[in-house]
Amino acid sequence: MSVDAWVTSAIVAALFMGLFKDVASSDVMFVGATTLLAALGIISHEEAFAEFSDSGRLKVAVLFIAVAGLRETGMLTQVGHRVIERGCRA
Numbered sequence: 001m002s003v004d005a006w007v008t009s010a011i012v013a014a015l016f017m018g019l020f021k022d023v024a025s026s027d028v029m030f031v032g033a034t035t036l037l038a039a040l041g042i043i044s045h046e047e048a049f050a051e052f053s054d055s056g057r058l059k060v061a062v063l064f065i066a067v068a069g070l071r072e073t074g075m076l077t078q079v080g081h082r083v084i085e086r087g088c089r090a
Contacts (some may be wrong), residue, residue: 004042
C-alpha cells in the first residue's frame, strides 16, 4: 500500500476509535477527519466538500443542526413531554 493509503487507514481507525469512545460529537469528528485528509493533500478540497453541493444532503445537515440546538436548549424534552401528555388525555 502507498503512504496515502496507510495515512488514510490510520485516520479512519482513529475516527472509529473516537466514535466508539465518544471523544467528541460525530459531526465534529467526521469534519475533522475530512479536513485532515484535505490538508494533507490525500483528497482535494473539491472532493472533500463535494457532498455539500447536493441540496438534499444539505437540508438533512441543517435538520441535524436544528435538532442538536433544540436538544441542547432543552426544548426537545419540553415538546416531547407535551406531546406525551396530550396523547395520554385523548
